[in-house]
Amino acid sequence: MNRKTLVLPAIVGLLTPVLAACGSSDSGNAAGKPIVVGTTDTFEATPEGPAPFDPAHAYDVGAWNILRPSLQTLMRVPRGGGAPIPEAAEQCGFTDTENTSYRCKLRPGLQFSDGKPLDAADVKFSIERSLKIKDKTGPVSLLTNIDTVEAKGDNEVVFHLKTSDATFPYKLATPASSIVDNQVYAPDKLRAGFEVSGSGPYTVNIEAKGKAVTKAVFTKNPLYKGSVELKNDKVEIRSYANSTAMEKALKTGEIDMMSRTITPEQINNLSTSQDQKIKLVELSGLEIRYLGFDTTDPSVKNKAVRQAMASIIDRTKLTSTVYGSTAEPLYSLIPTTITGHKNSFFNKYPKADPKKAADLLRDAGIKTPVKVTLTHTTDHYGAATKKEFEVLQQQLNDSKLFDVTLQGVKWSTFSPDQKAGKYAVYGMGWFPDFTDGDNYVAPFLDKDNFLNSPYTNNEIRSSLIPQSRREAQRGSATPAFEKIQDIVAEDVPILPLWQGKQYIAARSDITGTEWAVNFAADLQLWELGRGVA
Known part of the structure; x- marks a missing residue:
């Protein structure tokens, strides 16, 4: 594709790309080489925030980009936006006309990445845990309208809400509602450090230097059962001190894509550059x-x-x-x-x-x-x-x-x-x-x-x-x-x-960039592949 900037407009606030990748792509990575994504997001474990990747604490787009690929939620928003669709759930819906009772049936055979079965008790535990911890910087406000959570057998969960809430399915699609293992995460305190373990499409290994994360390596989870289709087997997110260092890494091939944040000056330079190895993608942002x-x-x-x-x-x-x-x-x-x-x-x-x-x-x-x-x-x-x-x-x-x-x-x-x-x-x-x-x-x-x-x-x-x-x-x-x-x-x-607006820049052999970031600036790492863009 010779155009330097791919403009992907939105309709009614949802990303609806009209220009897809051309040519062919493969479903994995060349010779097992991971796709590497750069970011200027920084992740630190501090006394004030000792658990940057605990879903009861994390409430910023950078941390959610670590959680979405590695933890599951009952629902998820499809790649182009719109109403949530089942993810760990097989089906969900309100069971009353007042929108105060919401029932989900889980997919059969769900497992955490260590092989432990995932059932309705884990869902109940995960939601009640966030409500109990009530972390002051966390996303608990998305869940506070929940009155009680009822596990009915192993595969059904019923949420009883305090008041009507037609937006509740969307809240179940956020990392605030991530499902965690009740044998790994404590019921009343945050999981300190950088470890993340769940049932998502990837497992993740976090590499850190001192108290700061340098790299997050996502590897395809063979036990995953859900609605996400992976276009690759391995992806890395690398953190850079600034946008200049990140752009240099993209141009030298150290990384395959740069995401947030790209400066206005970089956007202007990349959009007029004659370097055919780099493409700039513009996405409507919210x-x-x-x-x-x-x-x-x-x-x-x-x-x-x-x-x-x-x-x-x-x-x-x-x-x-x-x-x-x-x-x-x-x-x-x-x-x-x-x-x-x-x-x-x-x-x-x-x-x-x-x-x-x-x-x-x-x-x-x-x-x-x-x-x-x-x-x-x-x-x-x-x-x-x-x-x-x-x-x-x-x-x-x-x-x-x-x-x-x-x-x-x-x-x-x-x-x-x-x-x-x-x-x-x-x-x-x-x-x-x-x-x-x-x-x-x-x-x-x-x-x-x-x-x-x-x-x-x-x-x-x-x-x-x-x-x-x-x-x-x-x-x-x-x-x-x-x-x-x-x-x-x-x-x-x-x-x-x-x-x-939102922008990403990627090397020309990376496919799926039109879907790589959704309306909320969340990275959809599973959409990325290698091929002919």
Whole structure:
């Protein structure tokens, strides 16, 4: 294929590639050579996060890229998106009209990679374990609507939910619902270290230097029974210190594909390069970036301060200056391609308007300039993050209404400290767990939310989120989602900034790249093969 960039558009927020690989491919690797994927994601075992790959703790896209190939879930989202399909389950479905009772029948003959049978008791154990551990940085918020889990014999599981939730099948398709062995994982504490053992399509061996992972080697699991079809026998994920080192490894053939994160400059260079050995693939993305607020911090406690920031920040200049064509301004928590999206922030703050910001602060009796510290992670979202925050700092300081200080922190410290409420204003990214408006509001605004945010709105929690989840036809949830977005634009507990595209770059003999990353930036390693691209 001579085109340097393969553009794979999305429809209704789901990846629906229209350009597949040309020519032929084999189902394995040449001479047993693994396919090697580079990433700038870093994985460390720290006192604050001693178990980076325990599904009760892991809740970021990098860690989930380790868990998805090695652990099974009852359901999974198919490679092009859409409604979940059975994975470890043979069939699943609601058994009542209120969407509060969900029953799954397991595939016959399921086994963990060590040969131990996997049954309904393991599923029950795994879900109850996450709920019991209730890790403060983990994905337990996806499971807290579960009232009880019932194992009926060896091959049936029934989930009884506290309230109606039409999105529950999607939650069972996330690594938060991974099935683990009750003889290997403790019922009440995390599994420290880097070991991962399950029943997924691959077994994984983690190599580390000191407390940091250098490589994860995935080998085809001969005991696997599920709906994933493997195009290879072995894949490696290698971690690189930065995007420059990762690109060098791709060009020398040390790796076969580079994934997140690729800088805007690299994307531009790769798209115009004449090197026919490298191809750049563009995928529609559902990643969002935003500023989060500790609404109890004195510097931003008054919502007029947060509203003033929303009035000053120019998203168009921010994205064009830092990300070019790889991102677009976002004016709501729910991105543009997801049902229920409404441009609530644009409606309330239609342009960068320092005068409006000054009026808001004056009317609230706020003395200016307001001193604020913006904190960002230095090693999690890519090299462009620092520049992004420098632009934000300049926009706010140029208004003369703010005196902004920047603070960069490593992710291993940033993540637990953010949950502990140590940052007044912080920058975060969100890759969806599933393509529904619920996954862009509940993780930030519901009880036990992902951010551990002190912000509470009773109408959102008690009425609007439950109302949206009762709608089996998801389009009917739109009025509730729109009201939530209007409330967020008024109170500004979160300030959305931009929505990004996704890119990978691969050597020309690697096939399956059009399916290698799904809507949520999850690597689908089993899709990769060697052949003629």
